Amino acid sequence: MNSNVKSFYRIYRPKSFDAVVGQEFITRTLSNQIASQKIGHAYLFCGTRGTGKTSVAKIFADAVNCENFKDGKVCGQCAWCQNPNKSMDIFEIDAASNNGVDAVRDLIESVKYPPVVGKYKVYIIDEVHMFSGAAFNALLKTLEEPPAHVIFVLATTEPHKLLPTVQSRCLRFNFQNVGLADLEKVIKGVFQNEKITADDAAVTLIAKEGQGSVRDALSFADTVAAYCGKDPITVAAINHVVGGLDAKVFQTLVAQIVANDAKGVRETVNQIFNSSTGTARIMAGTLTALKDAYVQQTNPRLANALRIFANLETTLKYANDPHGYFETAALVACGA
Numbered sequence: 001m002n003s004n005v006k007s008f009y010r011i012y013r014p015k016s017f018d019a020v021v022g023q024e025f026i027t028r029t030l031s032n033q034i035a036s037q038k039i040g041h042a043y044l045f046c047g048t049r050g051t052g053k054t055s056v057a058k059i060f061a062d063a064v065n066c067e068n069f070k071d072g073k074v075c076g077q078c079a080w081c082q083n084p085n086k087s088m089d090i091f092e093i094d095a096a097s098n099n100g101v102d103a104v105r106d107l108i109e110s111v112k113y114p115p116v117v118g119k120y121k122v123y124i125i126d127e128v129h130m131f132s133g134a135a136f137n138a139l140l141k142t143l144e145e146p147p148a149h150v151i152f153v154l155a156t157t158e159p160h161k162l163l164p165t166v167q168s169r170c171l172r173f174n175f176q177n178v179g180l181a182d183l184e185k186v187i188k189g190v191f192q193n194e195k196i197t198a199d200d201a202a203v204t205l206i207a208k209e210g211q212g213s214v215r216d217a218l219s220f221a222d223t224v225a226a227y228c229g230k231d232p233i234t235v236a237a238i239n240h241v242v243g244g245l246d247a248k249v250f251q252t253l254v255a256q257i258v259a260n261d262a263k264g265v266r267e268t269v270n271q272i273f274n275s276s277t278g279t280a281r282i283m284a285g286t287l288t289a290l291k292d293a294y295v296q297q298t299n300p301r302l303a304n305a306l307r308i309f310a311n312l313e314t315t316l317k318y319a320n321d322p323h324g325y326f327e328t329a330a331l332v333a334c335g336a
């Protein structure tokens, strides 16, 4: 929906440990490890999307290399902090788009060489559970005995998909869903900076859409801000954005379920999850459309779909992959 060219989430990514919201335990522990020079060589960051795993990994990669890291902050003055080529020692690999053995082989090859600028080379592997079995096996050997100058940060939304051998070699941190008050604070900060006016109730509503994810909350804020333009953001405006977006899409989904159109269902589910709408609103939209359709025609498939989706509500709230669960439910309802 909204373009990612200038998304709030990207612009306002935290740059220091104290700017990370809702993960105090983790940022404090990492700070203390660096200060006392008790750094691990493999970390596992687990948690739902948008809780700060990659941001913290990047901050950590910078912090371990600063020569005078103090009080949770990099000094900004040492050879590392001042070097414009820091990125040569920090590697970000997205396992979701690089699930092959080749990517891991390149990584293992590069691990051997010492860092260019700092003390450590840091490899941040996002969505590490997406690596194929062969890629994992290749990585395991390196994880077992990483060179002293190497640190791995593996991030995942689905830790249960990782081999126990991987988990046992890493220091694990569980990122918490971000609380409503913290989300509100982040949104208020962004709006203040962007000179956007929004009343408190509107900020709360946007925070709720985030469902514990800073990324989801800010991406929804993006959409609402784009809709409102120069006008102040209000609850009515937000409802207009969401209401206008949803009703028709959910009616389409229900029609496709009734018509046994699995391909259409998949497309519509993608469309729904590509919008910035939170899972609570997605569930509400789906159930409303199903109930409306059922009142108009008491179709056994609709009754079945209502049962399936009513049971899905709680699951979706805590699921790491709400899109996957929702799609499966829609396909089951569709009889595919």
Ligand SMILES: [Zn+2]
Binding pocket: 065, 066, 067, 068, 069, 074, 075, 076, 077, 078, 079, 080, 081
């Ligand atoms: Zn420094």
